[in-house]
Amino acid sequence: MSDRPIQRVSLASSLSALLVDRPDKDEATGSNPVSPTVHSSYREALPAREGPLGVTGGGCGVGRGGSVPRPRLGGVVARGAVYGAGAAVCLTVTALVLRDDARTDLLEAVAFLGLVAGAVSLLTGLFFWACCAGEVLRWRDLFRTTGPSEVIAVLAPCLVRVGVLLLVPVPVAAVLGRFAG
Structure with a gap:
């Protein structure tokens, strides 16, 4: 056993060490104030790579001048x-495999829950997108x-994508429900 005290590090302090920009070297001592296992910022933790738009510093970044384009509404919906x-x-294949009573229940549940959850997600995502004023x-x-x-x-494109994902199978479930019932 060692006589050194155990150093307890919380998740919040670990994340703050990653997120806070710190200088690479302390001007007074000339040493690196951050341990070698923890990077001084998340941006520096990502390696530079060659992308279609040239060398990027690890992503778009919030105010960091990256060159990855922001998501567009049409691309997110597509x-x-x-x-x-x-x-x-997947729904169609599953509906063909199930028995008649289980098939009808599945298609009704997918149609109803997909319509409700998809509409809520899509409308919430579009509202967030409008609130962001294009800075998605x-x-x-x-x-x-x-x-x-x-x-x-960050949540705006996710909610729009999930909303559209949930709404697309609704007409398929409705059509298959007509044939199954």
Whole structure:
């Protein structure tokens, strides 16, 4: 056993060490104030890479001048529709495998819950998108946010995508429910 005291580190202090910009070297001592296992900022923790828009410093970043484009509403809706089409294919295959009574229950539940949850998610996401005034962020920017408004800017495209994903299988479930019932 060692006589050194156990150092307890909380999750909040670990995250703050990642998020707070600190100088690489202390001017007075010339040493690195941050341990080698903890990076001075999340941005520096990500390696630079060659992307379609040139060398990026690890992502878009919140006010950090990255070159990854922000998500656009059309692209987010299109990706949600593609995911929803995949969910509709899975629903169709599942509906063909189940017995008649279970099939009807499944299709009714998917149609109702998909419509309600999809509409709520889509409308909430569009509201958040409008509140962000075009400054919508990606998931990779979540740990770089500095306030609640930036967290909403990360959630806006997620809620829009999930809303569209949930709404696409609803007509498929309704059509299959007509044939099953």
